[in-house]
Amino acid sequence: xxxxxxxxxxxxxxxxxxxxxxxxxxxxxxxxxxxxxxxxxxxxxxxxxxxxxxxxxxxxxxxxxxxxxxxxxxxxxxxxxxxxxxxxxxxxxxxxxxxxxxxxxxxxxxxxxxxxxxxxxxxxxxxxxxxxxxxxxxxxxxxxxxxxxxxxxxxxxxxxxxxxxxxxxxxxxxxxxxxxxxxxxxxxxxxxxxxxxxxxxxxxxxxxxxxxxxxxxxxxxxxxxxxxxxxxxxxxxxxxxxxxxxxxxxxxxxxxxxxxxxxxxxxxxxxxxxxx
Numbered sequence: 001x002x003x004x005x006x007x008x009x010x011x012x013x014x015x016x017x018x019x020x021x022x023x024x025x026x027x028x029x030x031x032x033x034x035x036x037x038x039x040x041x042x043x044x045x046x047x048x049x050x051x052x053x054x055x056x057x058x059x060x061x062x063x064x065x066x067x068x069x070x071x072x073x074x075x076x077x078x079x080x081x082x083x084x085x086x087x088x089x090x091x092x093x094x095x096x097x098x099x100x101x102x103x104x105x106x107x108x109x110x111x112x113x114x115x116x117x118x119x120x121x122x123x124x125x126x127x128x129x130x131x132x133x134x135x136x137x138x139x140x141x142x143x144x145x146x147x148x149x150x151x152x153x154x155x156x157x158x159x160x161x162x163x164x165x166x167x168x169x170x171x172x173x174x175x176x177x178x179x180x181x182x183x184x185x186x187x188x189x190x191x192x193x194x195x196x197x198x199x200x201x202x203x204x205x206x207x208x209x210x211x212x213x214x215x216x217x218x219x220x221x222x223x224x225x226x227x228x229x230x231x232x233x234x235x236x237x238x239x240x241x242x243x244x245x246x247x248x249x250x251x252x253x254x255x256x257x258x259x260x261x262x263x264x265x266x267x268x269x270x271x272x273x274x275x276x
Contacts, residue, residue, distance in 0.1 A: 053077070071112070087118065091121055091122070098110075122137050125140070134166060138169045142177050180205055186230070206237075216235045228259050241273070
């Protein structure tokens with residue numbers, strides 16, 4: 001009887017402890033969730049707060065014909081430029097404007113980006129251990145034409161190529177900096193370039209500098225099947241029909257597979273373009 005009572009007492013203690021622990025963990029989770037939401041709401045309010053000042057600074061630079069020195073002397077900039085959230089909003093807004101404008105506007109934004117040291121914010125992201133931050137850094141730096149990072153982009157492409165998104169961002173970054181010539185990095189590339197990455201590359205090329213278009217037949221000599229497929233797609237895109245005989249030979253020699261299928265599609269595209 002006493003043994004049973006002791007066992008029941010131990011069970012009761014265990015259940016009480018388990019319930020207490022469960023409730024405590026629940027309370028901690030609720031508190032952390034509350035803190036997280038509060039922090040996010042606070043950051044969002046700060047971003048909204050700084051938006052008018054950011055607009056004044058950037059609009060003065062681009063649309064009100066103020067010099068960079070005059071813009072940096074604005075109270076909206078001088079009183080806020082050391083604040084992290086202000087710099088975040090300023091960089092995001094300048095980045096969007098750079099995408100949507102060109103010519104003199106972009107030259108002004110490039111100078112502003114360096115003079116205000118927003119470039120340092122992007123560099124910190126670029127050298128982060130978080131690959132998502134690295135991708136953001138690549139987009140910002142290449143959008144603002146920072147050519148100094150080209151060697152590091154090539155390194156990322158080679159050493160981090162198992163990360164498909166980082167692979168894509170590195171290639172797109174080189175295209176932004178060098179136009180179509182940025183694709184030369186793929187000539188000796190050994191890792192697969194999947195269809196999703198290729199589709200994004202082709203889209204980026206349509207909106208890039210296409211003044212110095214290389215002869216893409218060199219891609220057909222690659223030992224990387226995916227690079228050969230990309231080369232065939234590029235030949236079709238730029239109507240390099242002088243390579244039709246070579247592509248037809250590839251079509252005849254290759255068995256069933258991606259290269260044969262793409263060779264046929266490329267030949268059809270070149271024929272339709274020439275007929276048109």
